[in-house]
Amino acid sequence: MLARTFCGRSQREVRKLIAGRGVYICDGCVELAGPVVSSGSAAGTQLERIHPVLEPEGGTRCRFCGKRRDEVADMATMPAESGGTFAGPAAICVECLSLCNEILVEELA
Numbered sequence: 403m404l405a406r407t408f409c410g411r412s413q414r415e416v417r418k419l420i421a422g423r424g425v426y427i428c429d430g431c432v433e434l435a436g437p438v439v440s441s442g443s444a445a446g447t448q449l450e451r452i453h454p455v456l457e458p459e460g461g462t463r464c465r466f467c468g469k470r471r472d473e474v475a476d477m478a479t480m481p482a483e484s485g486g487t488f489a490g491p492a493a494i495c496v497e498c499l500s501l502c503n504e505i506l507v508e509e510l511a
Contacts, residue, residue, distance in 0.1 A: 407465075407492040408435070408480055409447035418509060420502050422466035425492050432502045439476035439496045452478050455493065464495035466502075471495075 408431035413419055416428035427435070434445040435452055444451040455462050455477040462471045462479055471477050479493035494502075 408449070408452060410449040418506055420466075420505060422464075422494070422498070423468065425465040427466075427492070427494060427502060429506050432499065432506060435478045435494060435499055436503070438478040439499060447480075450480050452480055455479050462493050464498055465493050466498035467495060469495055469497070 407425040408427050411428060411430075416430060418429045419426050420428075420432070431447060431452070434447065437443065438445050438452050438454050442454045442456065444453045446452075455471045458472040460471050462477060463469065464474065464477060474495040474497055476496040477493060478499070
């Protein structure tokens, strides 16, 4: 069974999931990540907090499209592990987040 990388909930506990490069994001985390990238404020999940990636010079890459933070307007990420760095296993850029929202609107309507 697949578990969401951002929140840890199982696929049976969410309405919809979207797969990236070794990561998964559920409809709930897509909803949480939107305000993170637009406001710059962190949001909590049952695993950890989703944080904005504020420094465009960092090497953080979106796990959905592979773009670096300096190639996109905004990005949200999770720590690699509790207390870890914010280069995390789960990172999503604002462009992929927008695509996820489009997918969810189309498929959950």
